[in-house]
Amino acid sequence: MFSFIGKILKFAIATSFLVGIAGVAAFATLGPGRTHAVLGEMQTSLLEAVDDNIDDPAALRAQIREMEKEYPERIAQVRSDLAEVQSEIAALDREVAVSERVVALADQDLDRLQDQLAMQLPEDGARLVARGVITLDGHTYTPARAKVRLNQVRATRIAYANRAADARHDRGYLVKQQERLEDLLVKLEAERSEFQTQALALGRQIDSIARNDRLIQLLDRRNRTIDECSRYDSVSIDQITGRLAQVKSRQEAELELLSSQDNQADYEDLARMQLATENLEAQHEGNLALDQGGRSDL
Numbered sequence: 001m002f003s004f005i006g007k008i009l010k011f012a013i014a015t016s017f018l019v020g021i022a023g024v025a026a027f028a029t030l031g032p033g034r035t036h037a038v039l040g041e042m043q044t045s046l047l048e049a050v051d052d053n054i055d056d057p058a059a060l061r062a063q064i065r066e067m068e069k070e071y072p073e074r075i076a077q078v079r080s081d082l083a084e085v086q087s088e089i090a091a092l093d094r095e096v097a098v099s100e101r102v103v104a105l106a107d108q109d110l111d112r113l114q115d116q117l118a119m120q121l122p123e124d125g126a127r128l129v130a131r132g133v134i135t136l137d138g139h140t141y142t143p144a145r146a147k148v149r150l151n152q153v154r155a156t157r158i159a160y161a162n163r164a165a166d167a168r169h170d171r172g173y174l175v176k177q178q179e180r181l182e183d184l185l186v187k188l189e190a191e192r193s194e195f196q197t198q199a200l201a202l203g204r205q206i207d208s209i210a211r212n213d214r215l216i217q218l219l220d221r222r223n224r225t226i227d228e229c230s231r232y233d234s235v236s237i238d239q240i241t242g243r244l245a246q247v248k249s250r251q252e253a254e255l256e257l258l259s260s261q262d263n264q265a266d267y268e269d270l271a272r273m274q275l276a277t278e279n280l281e282a283q284h285e286g287n288l289a290l291d292q293g294g295r296s297d298l
Helices: 002-029 040-053 057-120 126-131 143-232 237-297
Strands: 134-136 139-141
Touching: 057 134, 057 143, 134 143, 139 143
Parallel strands: none
Antiparallel strands: 134 139
């Protein structure tokens, strides 16, 4: 009997633990009253986990996958415990059946032996005293041994009757545990299905959060650019056109200046060339004059 009570305590503790673990489905709901298997402490810790990873979509997805993996493990554990309880119940059923059969057989033996004893014991007990023996089921006993034989049958009958009662009592506890485990199994399987459905919605929400983050970053960069350019105030198309015309005029003036400098350089080079040519011609004429003067002297 004590082994059965120990088993009951074991299943009670396991059931309480699993009911607490079943609260992981609260992550899919993110709110109270959306799932019946959530404990307050579990929901608080899950919401804190979401808050810790809300800025990291990848980490949030990873945590959802990890939590989804817990359901097959928990469901398998509950099924294993349920199978064990059902096996214990079946064993108790067999024990009750055997014990009740022993009680029935003992009752039959007691009825038969008591009938045999009554036939051999007249009310005055004279024949028993004269013979000093009693025959039960073909075996002879002294009166004391016959009494021991009957007491043994009665004791066996009482022992197995108590055993059957204890087994039925223990079976009642195990049946309650079986019902609780069956309810928990149904609840976990339903929560797993709900979690998978909610996980899809959460995935879309996580994608939306990631897109919002990118949009916020883009708008932040745009705002910084606008702030940096704000010192120029608002700019119109005419102002831009005028500014471009100023730049173009300045560039044309620079090009004109460079061109005039090139022309000046050309005049100077031409003048130098002409002077050099004239000098050469003068030297040549001087040489010719000298040659002619020398010939006349001869």
